[in-house]
Amino acid sequence: MRIKYKINGIVQGVGFRPTVYKIATSLNLTGYVLNSSDGVIIEIEGENQDKFIDELKKNLPPLAKIDSIEKEIFPKAGYKTFEIKESKNSDKTTSISPDICVCDDCLKEMYDKNNKRYLFPFINCTNCGPRYTIIENIPYDRKNTSMKKFKMCDSCYREYTNPLERRYHAEPTCCYECGPSLNVKWRMENGKWKNIDFNKEIEKIEFIANKIKDGKIVAIKGLGGFHLVCDATNENAVSELRSRKKRPSKPFAIMFKNIESIKEYCEINENDEKLILSKEKPIVIVKKKRELPGIAPNIGKYGVFLPYTPVHFLLFDFLDFPIVATSANISNDPIIRDSNELIQKLGNVVDFILDNNRDIVNACDDSVIQGVKDTFITMRLSRGYAPKSFALKKNIKPNILAVGANQKNTITLAFKDKMILSPHIGDLGTIDSIEYFERTIETFRRLYDFKEDIIICDKHPYYESTKWAKKQNKEVIEIQHHFSHALSGLFEFDLKEALVFAWDGTGLGDDGAIWGGEVFVVNRSGYERVHHFKYFKLIGGEKAVKNPANMAVALLNDDLAKNYSNHKIALALKNGNFPLTSSVGRIFDIAAFLSGMIEKNEYEGYSGMLIEKYYNPLIKDFIDLEIDREIDFYPLIEFVARNRGKFELVSSVFLNTLTNLIKKISKNYNLPVLLTGGVFQNTTLLSLIDNVYFNQTIPVNDGGISVGQAAYGIWNL
Structure with a gap:
């Protein structure tokens, strides 16, 4: 008999076919393997057919992931050999591999003086390198990537076509003779840009390294866009970058040469180290040990990561200090992927540019994660992890496009x-x-030959994603923001029902108020709002997010309010016509202001990071809040105001009180407990609560909203 398999998942461009070839030939099987747009097709004949799938699962390539295997049995075809056939097109459903850090095998070759790719800044193989960022279409073949303009030399082509080679059908395969090249641009005194010529690629990297040593600000092209780079130990350079980029205090990410140098500046545990060293090489939020002035002012953590492209590794051959490596963009804009755009938008920010002529088709920022206990939360899902595919238990109809929220937007x-x-x-x-x-929607439509039947969006009418959805002449379903948060958790952990604490900064509620301190009983089709934080006025509207002073003082009685310089204006505004909110994110801001930690919120999440910084685990005190349908948090706010200036006490009691509240409410419901929403980016809060679910591989903040929206469609349409 002949067995035909259709295998779906991350199975293209990851060395899957060569692995199949090696296993089939080792078992003396005949037949073929080929890539198609809806997965990998395998046909096998021979006595050892029954051993094939077990051997394949045991020997998967590092980047491969099987989501599904379909099996059919046919009469024998009489194959004489086993071969790898050319790709063919059909329905596009195969998953695209994310971009991955350069692998150890490639690094070994890159530092081998006898290797043709010695010090080559674009070295890669089937197990590493660019994927999503260079792909224009699937199947994942070179002609469908930005590598199509680089014709392979004979030597590379032999590797590319040999099933036993590590570079078999590794689409970015190249070398000095046939691959991309670096180029250096310099901003002259007259503001114009000039290319600087060098004889060797490594000389270009050494030149840029020397400019970083000199305190200059450079832009370096990575996998998914440019980084702005300077010496992280040079306070003047960091200050100059902040001044030019108009980024007064938001933390910068730092790239270190190796894990040992991270340990010099940071306190990391075993879980942190595992995340930092993982093949995805995300930015990992860890605790400070040594202060680097200007990098992350006032807060207690750094965002750190390791080199992940050959250029980064080669750069650190000339540097013995960590570097700032922050996304090159104007505030709230996407990361810049093209040097012309970089010069147009940030030409006055950088002194030199290290560019290359391999086009970035799809921009992709660095992922940001944070360790919690023995797992992690995802704060930004991007390079290394995304696009992220999930296998569903059955085929669905209709086709669903979920367009997410307004902040930290993703689509699903x-x-x-x-x-x-x-x-x-x-x-x-x-x-x-x-x-x-x-553009991202168009990219995913093209990659998957996808046409949505239904669009699912947030209920907020002023979200840009919602406005876009309503212009598409398609059926649109609107889902309440915090219900979407809850559904993302139900989907991640395959729960049918849960008690959900959905705490964040903002989301339009069913009653027109701004929700953000919700406790729901949720199932896959609906929810009951069983508790919420007592409404308070968002004095100043959206401006209250950055300037919580009047909102905070208006909550106090006159005796406490008069201790604050703005008490008269807060009193005058107390009865004004402002939106009502239950947001726990805003309660964090209120506590940070009333305690004296902040005068204003420098950036999103700043107050939460300060409260986390000052938390003392030896302080066990808390305020035992009453549990009614509306949770009156005013006793906690009064405590904060009465203890102004006592940062450790205030922070510890504040977080202990929220922890106690979650535990107390949870005891009243015989349900799994799920924590979701941006407030739960606070890992101290998460670590104080046991036996709960919280988003991990799906972003815990609004980056997970689109997943919850899509999950609603999967379960209910």
């Missing part, structure tokens, strides 16, 4: 037996970010 497609979450798109607050949102 659901079709056939698959759900696909896009990389981080960002806040839809600028023209460029909205264009990027629309």
Whole structure:
């Protein structure tokens, strides 16, 4: 008999076919393997057929992931050999591999003086390198990537066509003779840009390294876009970057040469180290040990990561200090992927540019994660992890496009037996970010030959994603923001029902108020709002997010309010016509202001990071809040105001009180407990609570909203 398999998942461009070839030939099987647009097709004949799938599962390539295997049995065809056939097109459902850090085998070759790719800055193989960022279409063949303009030399082609080679059908395969090249640009005194010529690629990297040593600000092209780079130990350089980029205090990510140098500056545990060293090489939020002035002012954590491209590794051959490596973009805009755009938008920020002529088709920012206990939460899902595919238990109809929220936007497609979450798109607050949102939708439509039947969006009428959805002449379903948060958790952990604490900064509620301190009983089709934080006025509207002073003082009685310089204006505004909110995110801001930690919120999440910084685990005190349908948190706010200046006490009691509240409410319901929403990016809060679910591989913040929206469609349409 002949067995035909159709295997779906991340099975293209990851060395899957050569692995199949090696296993089939070792078992003396005949037949073929080929890539198609809806997966990998395998036909086998021979006595050892029954051993094939077990051997394949045991020997999967590092980047491969099987979502489904379909098996059919046919009469024998009489194959004489086993071969790898050319790709063929059909329905596009196969998953695209994310971009991955350069592998150890490639690094070994890169530092081998006898290797043709010695010090080659674009070295890669089947097990590493660019994927999503260079792909224009699937199947994942070179002609469908930005590598198509580089014709392979004979030597590379032999590797590319040999099933026993590590570079078999590794589409970015190249070398000095046939691959991309670096180029260096210099901003002259007259403001014009000039290319600088060098004889060797490594000389270009050494030149840029020397400019970083000199305190200059450079832009370096990575896998998914440019980084702005300077010496992280040079306070003047960091200050100059902040001044030029108009980014007064938001933390910068830092790239270190190796894990040992991270340990010099940071306190990391075993879980942190595992995340930092993982093949995805995300930015990992860890605790500070040594202060690097200007990098992350006032807060207690750094975002750190390791080199992940050959260029990064070669750069650190000339540097013995960590570097700032922050996304090159204008605030709230997507990461810049083209040097012409970089010069146009940030030409006055950088002194030199290290560019290359391999085009970035799809921009992709760095992922950001944070360790919690022995797992992690995802704060930004992007390079290394996205696009992220999920196998569904059955085929679905109709095709669903979920367009997410307004902040930390992502989109999600659901079709056939698959759900696909896009990389981080960002806040839809600028023209460029909205264009990027629309471009990402078009990219995913093209890659998967996808046409949505239904669009699912947030209920907020002013979200740009919602406005876009309503212009498409398609059926549109609107889902309440916090219900979407809850559904993302139910989907991730395959729960049918849960008690959900959905705490964040903002989301339009069913009653027109701004929700954000919700406790729901949720199932896959609906929810009951069983508790919420008592409404308070968002004095100043959206401006209260950055300037919580009047909102905070208006909550106090006169005796406490008079201790604050703005008490008269807060009193005058107390009865004003402002939106009502239950937002726990805003309660964090109120506590940070009333305690004296902040005068204003420098950036999103700042107050939460300060409260986390000052938390003392030895302080066990808390305020035992009454549990009614409306949770009156005023006793906690009064405690904060009465203990102004006592940062450790205030922070510890504040977080202990929220922890106690979650535990107390949870005891009243015989249900799994799920924590979701941006407030639960606070890992101290998460670590104080046991036996609960919280989003991990799906972003815990608004980056997970599109998954919850799509899940609603999968379960209910």
